[in-house]
Amino acid sequence: MNIDKSIFLEKARLIRRKVVETSYNSKIPHLGSCLSCVDLLVYIYWFVLKIQIEKVDDPNRDIFILSKGHGAPALFQVLAEKGFFEEKLLDTFGKSGSFFHEHPPKPGYINGVEAATGSLGHGLPMALGMALAKKIKGLSSSCFVLLSDGECNEGSIWEAAMLAASLKLDNLYAFVDYNKWQATGRSQEIMALEPLAEKWKSFGWEVDEIDGHDFNSIDNAYKKIKTQLNKPKIIICHTIKGKGISFMEDDNNWHYRVPNEQELKNALYELEN
Amino acid sequence: MxxxxxxxxxxxxxxxxxxxxxxxxxxxxxxxxxxxxxxxxxxxxxxxxxxxxxxxxxxxxxxxxxxxxxxxxxxxxxxxxxxxxxxxxxxxxxxxxxxxxxxxxxxxxxxxxxxxxxxxxxxxxxxxxxxxxxxxxxxxxxxxxxxxxxxxxxxIGKKGEPILNTHQQIKIGKVTELMNGNQFLILCLGPITSEAIETSNKLKEILGLKPTIVSMGSLKPLDEKFLMTQLSKGYKYWITLEEHSVIGGLGSTVADFLQKNNSPKSIKLIKLGIPDEFIHKLGNQKFVRSQYGLDSEGIFDVLEKLC
The missing domain is CATH 3.40.50.970 (Thiamin diphosphate (ThDP)-binding fold, Pyr/PP domains)
Structure with a gap:
């Protein structure tokens, strides 16, 4: 367990550094939204997903969909670090003509990307279809989705929530990156999300609610809900927008801002120390 | 259906x-x-x-x-x-x-x-x-x-639509000529095709005319190959018939085709469909079709005036 945890911390710090550097170099926004979900992405890719990189077309692979598509800069770094493609491809990030821009494109352009997202509320229903397809085909693998709290404004999320419960899709897992902000304000003030865990529970899902930056909390919650049969599962992960860089944490300006040179230096200094 | x-x-x-x-x-x-x-x-x-x-x-x-x-x-x-x-x-x-x-x-x-x-x-x-x-x-x-x-x-429609296309080779993107005639080329899309077939009986009876009636089957892909062959057939009127808005459906698509292919100026396109409005006076399908001149009689009236 200790070894696992050290990988988690090391990879999360590395991905955070790369995400901040890329935002600076490519002038790509959504930095706060990326930093809030880095720990979850690292946990999912290093500790959960069963995918063989040399067999990315295996029908029985686990599937991950970044339903909050604006977290793509973090996802791309994770995929590169996992070896889905050569890291140097990310040098084109944000450049004219590159496939690497603000949202994940459809499969076939960037290895490891399972669905094009960016329009919120599409990823969970698509994953539901994929999870059902696995059941129909008798496959043992699962589908994992990362949602944002703002995304839970979308009606299609709740449509999917109801159907997944009635279909008893226990191979469907969702994580909510609950950083308490959406583009223009506090998520609770814009659309009354709370009680979020109760809502999902009442929709028939197996629910846990944890600190989304703490390895042990995420790991315990995942291992616990995994055993639940006949129900889709969700972990509400309390996170901090801009996590890891003190002057970005819980400051919603970093939804759209990109760091200047001094801010980059300060951010990298904080991540190294 | x-x-x-x-x-x-x-x-x-x-x-x-x-x-x-x-x-x-x-x-x-x-x-x-x-x-x-x-x-x-x-x-x-x-x-x-x-x-x-x-x-x-x-x-x-x-x-x-x-x-x-x-x-x-x-x-x-x-x-x-x-x-x-x-x-x-x-x-x-x-x-x-x-x-x-x-x-x-x-x-x-x-x-x-x-x-x-x-x-x-x-x-x-x-x-x-x-x-x-x-x-x-x-x-x-x-x-x-x-x-x-x-x-x-x-x-698709609902139920009880008559069978019109009995050809063996029905393919996506290929039209079927249901009736081969002259003077009018009637391009139809969907079950409303039956109204054109009915019109043709009356045309023959009263005016002694036989139009060409085509089931398009598909809006996209459009059977451009077939339409190209029709450009030189000497039809004065191309008529499109659809139970759809005259904006953006078959009529518009055929207009684009004619424009793109420098069609002879002698060809006039008449688009039969639903005008750009919501329908308030309701009734059954037959009634509303007749209100908009999209039933066999309405189509006959349009064609008669062109003769």
Missing amino acids: RNAFASELTKLAKEREDICLLSGDIGNRMFDNFKENAPNRFINCGIAEANMMSMAAGMALSGLRPFVYTITPFTTTRCLEQIKIGLAYHNAPVVIVGTGSGLSYSELGPTHHSFEDMAILNCLPGIKVLAPCDQNELKAFMREAITLDGPIYIR
């Missing part, structure tokens, strides 16, 4: 294990046979079309062949963005079936009318837009659809 859809899909589901049916809580007893034969491949997705459409995309990307079925407004414009992103952008091989299209549910009012579906889906890259004139075309299109890549929209 919808019964033909249900029985043909049941046959397909028996032949292939990848065929699935997603219904938006309609078709009560209609799919009993399908359910009996493939219980785990029939999914009632409830009255939640946005989810149903994205879900179908996910299933198709996982190697299945889903058919999504509900009433046309709800399986098209209600979930348009899910069609655009989930199906068209991902090139997911989903067959969307819109039932009760055009004026089929005339009495149900503008909420259940669909005169814009083809126009809107037509401009999504990669999606085929089909409107079979009868159950023979529908069944042939369904069989071919599951052999093709990418999404397909099939716009």
Whole structure:
């Protein structure tokens, strides 16, 4: 367990550094939204997903969909670090003509990307279809989705929530990156999300609610809900927008801002120390 | 047509294990046979079309062949963005079936009318837009659809439509000439084709004329090869007939074709369809068609004036 945890911390710090550097170099926004979900992405890719990189077309692979598509800069770094493609491809990030821009494109352009997202509320229903397809085909693998709290404004999320419960899709897992902000304000003030865990529970899902930056909390919650049969599962992960860089944490300006040179230096200094 | 859809899909589901049916809580007893034969491949997705459409995309990307079925407004414009992103952008091989299209549910009012579906889906890259004139075309299109890549929209009527196309070779993107004549070229899309056939009887009787009547079957792909051959046939009038808005459907598409191909100035295009308005004075399909001159008599009146 200790070894696992050290990988988690090391990879999360590395991905955070790369995400901040890329935002600076490519002038790509959504930095706060990326930093809030880095720990979850690292946990999912290093500790959960069963995918063989040399067999990315295996029908029985686990599937991950970044339903909050604006977290793509973090996802791309994770995929590169996992070896889905050569890291140097990310040098084109944000450049004219590159496939690497603000949202994940459809499969076939960037290895490891399972669905094009960016329009919120599409990823969970698509994953539901994929999870059902696995059941129909008798496959043992699962589908994992990362949602944002703002995304839970979308009606299609709740449509999917109801159907997944009635279909008893226990191979469907969702994580909510609950950083308490959406583009223009506090998520609770814009659309009354709370009680979020109760809502999902009442929709028939197996629910846990944890600190989304703490390895042990995420790991315990995942291992616990995994055993639940006949129900889709969700972990509400309390996170901090801009996590890891003190002057970005819980400051919603970093939804759209990109760091200047001094801010980059300060951010990298904080991540190294 | 919808019964033909249900029985043909049941046959397909028996032949292939990848065929699935997603219904938006309609078709009560209609799919009993399908359910009996493939219980785990029939999914009632409830009255939640946005989810149903994205879900179908996910299933198709996982190697299945889903058919999504509900009433046309709800399986098209209600979930348009899910069609655009989930199906068209991902090139997911989903067959969307819109039932009760055009004026089929005339009495149900503008909420259940669909005169814009083809126009809107037509401009999504990669999606085929089909409107079979009868159950023979529908069944042939369904069989071919599951052999093709990418999404397909099939716009169907309700029930009791007459059989018009008895040709052996019905293919997506290929027209069928139902009647070969002269003077008028009538290009028809969907079950309203039967009105043109009826008109032709009267034309022959009263005016001694025989038009050419074509079932287009498909708006996209448009059978341009066939249309090219018609440019030099000397028809003074090309008439398009559709139970759809005159904006963006067959009429507009044929106008684009004529413009693009520098058609002879002697060809005049007349677009018969629903004008740019909502319908307030309701009645059955026959009544509303007659109100807009889209029944056999209305079409006859238009043609008579052109003689």
